[in-house]
Amino acid sequence: xxxxxxYIIHFILLITIQLLVVNNIQINSYINPYMxxxxxxxxxxxxxxxxxLLIGFFTGLSVDIFSNTFGIHAAATTxxxxxxxxxxxxxxTREAYEPxxxxxxxxxxFTWFVKYLAIGTLIHHSALxxxxxxxxxxxxxxxxxxxxxxxASIILMLFYYIIALKHTKKRR
Amino acid sequence: MKELxxxxxxxxxxxxxxxxxxxxxxxxxNNNNFHHSVYMSSANSICGGIFNTTSSISSFFKLKSINExxxxxxxxxxxxxxxxxxxxxxxxxxxxxxxxxxxxHVINKCINKTENSxxxxxxxxxxxxxxxxxxxxxxxxxxISNVSKNYSTVLPIIxxxxxxxxxxxxxxxxxxxxxDGNSYRxxxxxDIPFHANIVKGDSIITSGYSSIFPEGILIARVKExxxxxGNNFLDIKVNLSVDYKTLENVYIVEYLLxxxxxxxxTSK
Numbered sequence: 001x002x003x004x005x006x007y008i009i010h011f012i013l014l015i016t017i018q019l020l021v022v023n024n025i026q027i028n029s030y031i032n033p034y035m036x037x038x039x040x041x042x043x044x045x046x047x048x049x050x051x052x053l054l055i056g057f058f059t060g061l062s063v064d065i066f067s068n069t070f071g072i073h074a075a076a077t078t079x080x081x082x083x084x085x086x087x088x089x090x091x092x093t094r095e096a097y098e099p100x101x102x103x104x105x106x107x108x109x110f111t112w113f114v115k116y117l118a119i120g121t122l123i124h125h126s127a128l129x130x131x132x133x134x135x136x137x138x139x140x141x142x143x144x145x146x147x148x149x150x151x152a153s154i155i156l157m158l159f160y161y162i163i164a165l166k167h168t169k170k171r172r
Numbered sequence: 173m174k175e176l177x178x179x180x181x182x183x184x185x186x187x188x189x190x191x192x193x194x195x196x197x198x199x200x201x202n203n204n205n206f207h208h209s210v211y212m213s214s215a216n217s218i219c220g221g222i223f224n225t226t227s228s229i230s231s232f233f234k235l236k237s238i239n240e241x242x243x244x245x246x247x248x249x250x251x252x253x254x255x256x257x258x259x260x261x262x263x264x265x266x267x268x269x270x271x272x273x274x275x276x277h278v279i280n281k282c283i284n285k286t287e288n289s290x291x292x293x294x295x296x297x298x299x300x301x302x303x304x305x306x307x308x309x310x311x312x313x314x315x316i317s318n319v320s321k322n323y324s325t326v327l328p329i330i331x332x333x334x335x336x337x338x339x340x341x342x343x344x345x346x347x348x349x350x351x352d353g354n355s356y357r358x359x360x361x362x363d364i365p366f367h368a369n370i371v372k373g374d375s376i377i378t379s380g381y382s383s384i385f386p387e388g389i390l391i392a393r394v395k396e397x398x399x400x401x402g403n404n405f406l407d408i409k410v411n412l413s414v415d416y417k418t419l420e421n422v423y424i425v426e427y428l429l430x431x432x433x434x435x436x437x438t439s440k
Contacts, residue, residue, distance in 0.1 A: 049185050057192045064199075071199030078196060082189040131200065 007043065011059070013164065014039045019066050022156065030145060033152035034073075036063055037124050038160060040081055041117060044102040049085055056081025069132075076128035083123055091115055105161070113161075114154065121153050122146070243275040243421055246309075250423070271386050272426040274298060276306075279323070283330060283416045286353040290314065290326040290416075294424060300324045303384060305425040311390040311413035312336065312378060313422055324424075329391070330356050330416060337382045338391050341375040343368060349376065349391055349410070356416050359392060361408040366399045368406065376410055383433050386425060 018036040025033065040056050047055075060077030064070050088097065093112055105113045125146045133142050180187065231238075250273045280291035294300050296319050306313040306326045314328035327334045330351045338361060339346035347363030361376060374394040380387025392410035399406050427433075 050188055053185065053188050053192060057196075060196075070203035071196040071201075075193055075196035075200065078189065078192045082185070 007039075010042070010164070011039050014160070015059075015062055015066075017160070018063060023067060025152075031148050031152050032145075033149050033156055034063075034125070034128065035153055035156040035160060037077060037080060037121065037153075038117075038157040040077060040084065041120050041157075042102050042104075042161075042165065044100065045088065045097040046099045052081045052084060053078060056084075072128060072131045075131055076124045079127045080120055080124040084120065087116070087119055087123075091119065104165070114158070117154050117157055118150070121150055121157070125150050125153065239421065247273045247275045247423065270427065270429055272428055274300070274424045274426070276300075276324075276422050276424050278419050278422060281416065281419065283328070283356050286332050288328055288331045288356075288416075289317070290328055290419070292316075292324050292326060292422065292424070293322070295320050295322040295324050297321055299426070300424055301426070305385045305427070306422050307385070307389055307425060308414055308419060308422045310415070311392070312385060313414055313416075313419065315384060316424065326422075328416065329359060329412060329414075336385070336391065337379045338376050339379040340364070340368070340370065340394075341377045341388075342371075346379045346381070347405075357412055358395065359410050359412055361392070361394075361410050362405065364406045364408055366404060366406050370394060370397050370406065370408065372396065383427055383430050386427075 014036045018034065022033055022035055025031065036059065039059055040052075043052060043055065056077040056079075057074055060072075060074035063073040063077075067073070088103075091112065093108065098107065101107060103113065103116055129142050129145050129149070254271055254273075274294060276292040276294040278290055279293045282288050282290075290306075290313070292300075292306070300316060300319050302316055302319055304316040306316060306328075312329060314326040314331070315334060316324050317327040318325040329336060329349065332351055332353050335348045335350040337346065338349040345364050345368040347361050349359055349361050351359045364370070372394055375390055376392045376394065378385035378387060378389045378391060390413045392412045395409045395411045397406050397408040
């Protein structure tokens with residue numbers, strides 16, 4: 001119960017930061033990072049996969065509602081939530097993830113965590129920007145957007161992780 | 173049924189995923205104007221493309237019959253028009269139509285020689301006689317030269333044995349149009365006096381003196397002219413209005429009062 005309480009706080013924090021701060025970062029209309037997906041990525045391993053899907057959907061939907069882009073973020077986050085379990089098994093370094101824990105640097109290493117973030121964000125951003133442009137004619141521009149935002153998002157997420165999450169993990 | 177349920181339970185995550193994504197897409201398309209318009213336009217372009225292709229294919233096969241119908245209708249209308257004109261013309265003492273139009277198709281043509289000819293798909297059976305006029309919607313084509321039961325041949329303007337009585341529409345100077353045997357798009361207009369005022373592009377129409385062609389049908393337009401010294405007449409080069417290479421449908425014009433006229437003219 002305490003754990004879910006903690007995640008709700010993270011959810012609210014991440015969405016608020018995304019909407020109030022990060023959405024206002026627009027360099028050259030090219031870089032517009034999305035860091036709220038960290039919430040989906042840091043959910044615990046043993047969470048039910050269906051519940052994960054629903055959480056992904058509603059996370060995206062809440063961003064959509066506030067940024068007037070109905071369905072675009074929801075579609076991308078649902079996809080991310082859908083592939084997350086597969087992604088975790090693909091990049092696992094050990095035999096199994098410790099049940100009850102969540103993806104973190106302390107237990108699995110910085111490299112693993114960045115790899116995990118990068119692949120997850122890539123999947124999310126690819127879906128998101130393709131849906132946003134909805135057009136394959138300017139695919140090279142979309143591709144550029146995906147990669148610049150990928151880097152920006154990862155940096156932001158790492159910042160957030162180090163500031164807000166790393167210590168709480170240690171305390172637990 | 174149980175197995176179906178099992179499958180559903182087994183893949184419930186995938187089903188949920190697909191369901192949610194479909195929900196997202198529905199939201200995207202319904203709520204975002206841009207996506208809505210793109211979706212609609214692409215749907216339209218697909219549908220439109222398919223519709224266009226099918227209709228163009230089917231219309232290609234219908235083309236022939238449609239052409240036939242149009243031609244028939246045109247003939248009808250032309251005949252009606254002439255009748256109407258005669259009715260309105262108070263000075264005309266004619267009660268009957270002066271001209272009768274019949275539509276015909278070009279089935280063979282030879283336009284590369286000096287003795288050119290065109291074959292039509294109407295013959296004696298359809299009431300075609302020698303020396304009837306042949307025109308198209310663009311202008312004068314020629315004169316019927318030979319008639320068989322089902323076919324007739326046309327002596328076109330681009331045949332050196334034919335010369336057509338023609339006049340300049342603007343000032344009514346009249347002369348005769350004759351083909352010099354060079355280009356199938358060009359001919360010469362002779363017997364126009366040198367004091368006639370001519371401008372490039374002047375329309376040359378049938379004079380109506382020949383008792384073959386109705387008056388006022390376009391033959392050609394003036395391309396260039398010059399006046400050789402010591403000559404009383406201008407040398408005028410004209411562009412023929414009919415393109416014989418693309419000629420498909422023609423009208424055969426019968427001058428119904430021809431016999432009366434020739435009888436009167438030849439009587440002493």
